[in-house]
Amino acid sequence: xxxxxxRIAEHPFVVEGGKELELVRQVPGFAPFIVGEHPxxxxxxxxxxxxFDFEDAACRLIHEFDFKEDDIHCRFLxxxxxxxxxxxxxxxxxxxxxxxxxxxxxxxxxxxxxxHTTILRFALWFSVVLFFAPIKATMIHSSVIVxxxxxxxxxxxxxxxxxxxTRLWLKYIPDAHLLNDDSPIVxxxxxxxxxxxxxxxxxxxCYHRLKFPLxxxxxxxxxxxxxxxxxxxxxxxxxxxxxxxxxxxYDAYFSDCIIAMLSDMLQQTPVYHLSCLPDEGAAQLSRKxxxxxxx
Numbered sequence: 001x002x003x004x005x006x007r008i009a010e011h012p013f014v015v016e017g018g019k020e021l022e023l024v025r026q027v028p029g030f031a032p033f034i035v036g037e038h039p040x041x042x043x044x045x046x047x048x049x050x051x052f053d054f055e056d057a058a059c060r061l062i063h064e065f066d067f068k069e070d071d072i073h074c075r076f077l078x079x080x081x082x083x084x085x086x087x088x089x090x091x092x093x094x095x096x097x098x099x100x101x102x103x104x105x106x107x108x109x110x111x112x113x114x115x116h117t118t119i120l121r122f123a124l125w126f127s128v129v130l131f132f133a134p135i136k137a138t139m140i141h142s143s144v145i146v147x148x149x150x151x152x153x154x155x156x157x158x159x160x161x162x163x164x165x166t167r168l169w170l171k172y173i174p175d176a177h178l179l180n181d182d183s184p185i186v187x188x189x190x191x192x193x194x195x196x197x198x199x200x201x202x203x204x205x206c207y208h209r210l211k212f213p214l215x216x217x218x219x220x221x222x223x224x225x226x227x228x229x230x231x232x233x234x235x236x237x238x239x240x241x242x243x244x245x246x247x248x249x250y251d252a253y254f255s256d257c258i259i260a261m262l263s264d265m266l267q268q269t270p271v272y273h274l275s276c277l278p279d280e281g282a283a284q285l286s287r288k289x290x291x292x293x294x295x
Contacts, residue, residue, distance in 0.1 A: 005043075006033045008128060009137060009185045009196040010211065012041045015124070017048030020113065023120045029199035029207045042107065044131045046124060050110035052101050054084055063247040066090070070118040072097075076247040081105075083251075085126050087119050098123050102130050104253065125183065125200050129245045133257040136264060137187035141243040142217075144179040144195055145169045150215035151179060151195035152290055153186070155243045160220050161278060163204065168283035181206050186214065186265065193265045216270045216290045223275030226282045228289045236271035237262060 004021050006013040015024055024030050059077035066073055067087075075086040085100040098114040100123060109127045114120050125139070132138055142153040143162040147169070154162045162181075169176040182202030184195050197208035219231070219239040231239060240262055241249070248254035272289060276282035 005035050005037050006030065006199075007035045007038070007209070008033055008198065009132070009187055011132075012038045012043035013128075014043045014045045015048070016045065017111075017113070019115055020048040020120055023115075023117050024124075027117060027121060027199070028205060029121070029201065032197075032207050032209045033199050044107045044109075044127075046109045046111055046127050048111045049113045050101070051112075052110055054086075054099050054101065056084075056086065059084060063250040065246065067122060070116075072119065072122070074122075074247075076250070078251065083130065085123070085130075087114075087123060089116075089119075100127060100130075102127075105134070107131065121200065126245075126247075128185075128198075129248070130254075132185065132187070133245075133248060133254050133261070135187075136257070136261040137185055138244055138248075138258060138261060139183040139198065139200075140186050140240065141182065142184060143181045144184045145173075145176050146179050146210075146212050147173060147176045147287070148215075148291060149212060150291075151184075151212040152215050152286075153184070153195065153217040154220055155217060155239060156220040157242075161222060161276070162220060163202075164278050165220055165274075165276065165282060165286070168278070168280060169287070172280045172283050173287050178204070178206050179208055179210060179212065186261075188261055188264045191264065191268070193269050214265070214269055216272060218272045218274050218286055218290070221273070221275050223277070226274070226276045226279075226285045228272055228274045228276075228285050231271045231273055233266055235273075236266050239271055239273065240265070 004015045059079045062076040064075040071090045073088045077084045081104040083102045087098045101110040142155045143166040181204035183200040193214040
């Protein structure tokens, strides 16, 4: 079976399949992460076109949600140490368009075939989420600015102005650039948190195979004026955890993995809350607070 080799957050991945590989090549986000073969390493593997038994009635439903980008209904299930992730178009009469199968602790995911680019992208996103959680790495829904060769995560619910705030940095802060606008990967390496670009960046085409140490995380909210304060450890955890992949919070094993990762992250990463206006002053305040630099 034909293969594509990827390197995501410096970890080797192999994607196998037929028509799915053409979709991977066509999606702009994956191009910077496609590399040559890495035969001497033990990669994570996703095999499309696989055949396996899946009876959702025999499984425990962990979490279900709608992926509104393309009217997709998702279900995360388990049966013993086996996990399934089902993606279904809401208009497809409940028929599974793609199903993933993952054994806890393994570096392999079996996947049924798909001809849908959105399904493929999201299936690979969830595959990376499952692989990375046990090794203290995860996607954190945020917009990431790099300044002074360090990364800052800007977090918040949809509509709170993450992308607006990072655009203000790009406009008003010298030498600032965007690493990712939706799903950067945060990994704990030798006790230090680092941020990686990823093949997923929301609606912003910002796909960089780069790595930077994490300087800080900032939770945003809209307010009548610009006010920024540091958060306590408990507040910081509450600010970060909702931005991690939601489905993992409903499973004890994966939830423990995320808690361990965030615990290590919070030991050496300050977290702030910024209530702000969509103006230059907000960007300058967050820059000064995080980096201690004047305008």
